[in-house]
Amino acid sequence: MKKTNAMRILDGLKIPYESAEYDDDGEHKLEHGAAGMTAEKLGIDPARVFKTIVMRTETKETVVFCQNALCEINLKKARNACGAKEVTPVKQEELLALTGYVRGGCSPLGMKRQFRTFIDQSALDCDKVYVSAGQRGVQLCLAPENLIKACNAVVTDLKL
DSSP states (O other), X not given: OOOOHHHHHHHHXXXXXXXXXXXXXXXXXXXXXXXXXHHHHHTSOGGGBEEEEEEEEXXXXXXXXXXXXXXXXXXXXXXXXXTOSOEEEOOHHHHHHHHSOOTTSOOSSSOSSOOEXXXXXXXXXXXSEEEEXXXXXXXXXXXXXXXXXXXXXXXXOOBO
């Protein structure tokens, strides 16, 4: 498998990780629970699979949130975490130009720019977590502390 930007970043930081591949059916609509389907395809607990959600504040700042597949993001908690009055998801058609990633393959690592990143505290309940490797059908598996370090993320409660 070809290395993704996210993998190269982890390699550069000397952070250990594993990659896991699964058959991607191209279904990445939010209402269909793509992160949950990923967990099912990999045969792992969905609490360990973290979806990457890119949002924009009222001041047009781009912020990134990672939440496990079992939970939705509480928008009030997300606003409080980043100090915004409003947060709204980035439209699917804007995602590639903004991050370098497509929906279903958006990693919190290796975006075109480093955006402020917030990871739900439930990650710390896991010995390993899974996030997109930056390509549909490929996940990275690593210790949550290492993901937090690599993303320079803030850990907070984002659960609905």
